[in-house]
Amino acid sequence: MVVTGSTSTDDRRTGGDRAAGDGDGCAASLVSAPLSEAEAVALARVLAALADPVRLRLISIVSSVGEVCSCDLEGPLARSQPTVSHHTKVLVEAGILVGEKRGRWTWWRLAPGCLAEVRRALGG
Amino acid sequence: MVVTGSTSTDDRRTGGDRAAGDGDGCAASLVSAPLSEAEAVALARVLAALADPVRLRLISIVSSVGEVCSCDLEGPLARSQPTVSHHTKVLVEAGILVGEKRGRWTWWRLAPGCLAEVRRALGG
DNA sequence: GGCTGACATTGACAGCTGTCAATAGGAGAG
DNA sequence: CTCTCCTATTGACAGCTGTCAATGTCAGCC
Numbered sequence: 001m002v003v004t005g006s007t008s009t010d011d012r013r014t015g016g017d018r019a020a021g022d023g024d025g026c027a028a029s030l031v032s033a034p035l036s037e038a039e040a041v042a043l044a045r046v047l048a049a050l051a052d053p054v055r056l057r058l059i060s061i062v063s064s065v066g067e068v069c070s071c072d073l074e075g076p077l078a079r080s081q082p083t084v085s086h087h088t089k090v091l092v093e094a095g096i097l098v099g100e101k102r103g104r105w106t107w108w109r110l111a112p113g114c115l116a117e118v119r120r121a122l123g124g
Numbered sequence: 125m126v127v128t129g130s131t132s133t134d135d136r137r138t139g140g141d142r143a144a145g146d147g148d149g150c151a152a153s154l155v156s157a158p159l160s161e162a163e164a165v166a167l168a169r170v171l172a173a174l175a176d177p178v179r180l181r182l183i184s185i186v187s188s189v190g191e192v193c194s195c196d197l198e199g200p201l202a203r204s205q206p207t208v209s210h211h212t213k214v215l216v217e218a219g220i221l222v223g224e225k226r227g228r229w230t231w232w233r234l235a236p237g238c239l240a241e242v243r244r245a246l247g248g
Numbered sequence: 249g250g251c252t253g254a255c256a257t258t259g260a261c262a263g264c265t266g267t268c269a270a271t272a273g274g275a276g277a278g
Numbered sequence: 279c280t281c282t283c284c285t286a287t288t289g290a291c292a293g294c295t296g297t298c299a300a301t302g303t304c305a306g307c308c
Contacts, residue, residue, distance in 0.1 A: 030180065030183060030184050030187065030239070031183075031184065031187040031188075031239070032188070033184065033188050034181060034184045034185050034188055034200070035180055035181050035184040037177065037181070040177035040178075040180040040181045040184075041177045043177075043180055044174075044175050044176055044177045044180055047171055047174050047175035047180075048172075048175035050168075050171050050175070050246075051168050051171035051172035051174070051175045052168055053161065053164035053165045053167075053168045054164075055168075056154065056159055056164040056167055056168055056171075057158065057159050057161070057164045059154060059155075060154050060155070060157065060158045060159040060164075061158050063154065063155040063156075063247075064155070064156070064157050064158055076158070115154070115155070115246050115247050116247070118246060119243040119246050119247065119248045122174075122239050122242060122243050122246075123187075123239050123240070123243065124240075124243045124248055
């Protein structure tokens with residue numbers, strides 16, 4: 001079972017560019033023209049999910065390894081198990097992380113294309 | 125370094141001190157290898173400054189116009205003058221915005237290269 | 249000098265956020 | 279079924295954040 005934030009589409013490593021979070025936002029670039037209120041709210045939601053040192057390190061760990069289960073995060077992040085679970089949930093709801101339950105473990109990997117979408121919204 | 129860094133351009137800024145992500149931080153990419161604690165804190169600080177709808181719209185306005193004074197922000201942002209002043213201060217302390225006092229007005233523009241640095245840290 | 253206009257600062261308040269202890273849920277092993 | 283392990287949820291708490299009214303500060307104009 002794949003646990004995603006919004007739609008539960010089982011995208012098994014499809015290269016499609018999916019928008020983060022709600023899907024509508026993140027389409028406009030920050031530097032081209034003034035953002036609408038809705039665009040700003042949508043982009044701010046993803047950035048807020050990224051704006052935490054623990055979550056940034058979590059993302060970097062997942063990114064470097066490719067796939068990680070929660071028990072492998074608790075140690076490197078130096079946070080309790082509920083706190084790690086909380087951070088993974090925040091990242092999933094922001095569309096940044098994707099979790100898949102296999103047996104008793106939950107394996108986490110990055111949502112493909114999400115960070116690239118954020119970079120593009122920031123003027124890339 | 126993600127802050128202004130006093131490049132060769134005459135980006136003089138008067139008033140206020142900024143000490144955001146100085147030092148080593150913001151130099152590593154999120155996706156290449158696990159971030160250190162200091163790198164994560166520094167990057168999170170800049171991202172937290174970006175993670176607000178009002179500030180994102182403020183940045184987009186400044187970016188599209190090139191240079192604006194505070195009185196031109198109060199209306200489009202639909203916020204009171206102290207609130208606008210608060211947001212500009214947060215962005216300056218994060219090294220994203222640069223303010224220059226000319227006469228009675230303060231003119232704001234984007235710190236050159238800062239957003240590009242953030243994009244790069246996000247894996248660009 | 250006093251006045252006016254443009255920002256900055258302070259104080260207060262509600263709402264959000266990161267953290268952990270305690271607890272619950274659920275899958276595999278025996 | 280029971281027991282154990284991994285993960286998710288709940289409850290509580292401290293700290294941070296966005297907002298505005300009130301006030302302060304400083305430069306230019308009379």
